[in-house]
Amino acid sequence: MSEHVVSPKIYVVILLALLLGTFLTVAAALQDFGRWNIVIALAIATGKATLVILYFMHARYMRGRTQLVIIAAFFWLAIMLSLTLTDYTTRAPQPRGPSTQLISQAHFIPS
């Protein structure tokens, strides 16, 4: 069979890259980058996910047809996220009052 066998060396490199990414994302989360914190966290997560898909899941070595399904999956996800958010981000702010039963007994004991 002509299936592609990925060597363990590559797997070890990917493992180390993923652990490094985890370390970096935690280190970045403890710094104050303002609104960039969420961008950095998601960028590193996407980088890690890409490595897993390309190498651990062998997407790099798959047939074009299978790769098309993978791309389509994320494309559909992008449609769902972006079109829904274009709606929510252009509405007036949400009323902030909750139902009364949710305002439970939370209060501070004075220190």
Place this chain on the structure above:
Amino acid sequence: MHRTGELFGQYQTLEQQKDSATLGMWIFIATEILFFGGLFLTYTVNRRYYFTAFGVGGNMLDLALGTANTAVLIASSFTMAMSVWCAQTTRKKFLPLFLILTMALGCVFLGIKYVEYKQKFDHHLIPGHSFDITYAVNHPAPGTSPKQLASEREEIENGFAADPYLNAHAQLYFSLYFGMTGLHALHMIVGVGLLLWLLRESLKGRFTASYNTPVEIVGLYWHFVDIVWIYLFALLYLINRHLGS
């Protein structure tokens, strides 16, 4: 079911047969991406509206345990990838070993998750009648440094100042936290079950260079669950961390 890897009538080659199985698994994963995607979308919309409560809620998670779990799951993905390699190269002795390692790491993940859930339970952070965002600072664990406690208290005070309904909106955060991590944990449990089956079959010596489709397919599933966690970790644990420290 191709139980030993013989060629079925509708395929021309074994390679085509395996490609079809892989393609089918990826189509299933596409539906799973959209399934979890709906939850991520719900989270994003609510986070946008109730950013104060979600920030306070996120800071109540245990970053050390979350980071440890991320490392454990990444390591389990690596051992799963090694399992696939063992099957592809007919290493019949090492395959069960790597499958057991993968399963063990999966169970460590679930164990750490249990510790986290228990901690949230003790801190009255289960959404519902007894939910109390202030419970943890009002009843600090013995040995908590006064400085740490003061900063946690200040954060919640600031939270109430910015959002008087903090206690209600934080329940939204914890509902999503338990819903998303719970669904993910359920996938992990299914994965461990699949690995048990693979282990039994691998001990019979069924998986070889010419037939390893089940190992590959379960591998795809396991890696997908890992990817979901990578995003859960980033979104639930990491955003707004600096506020508390």
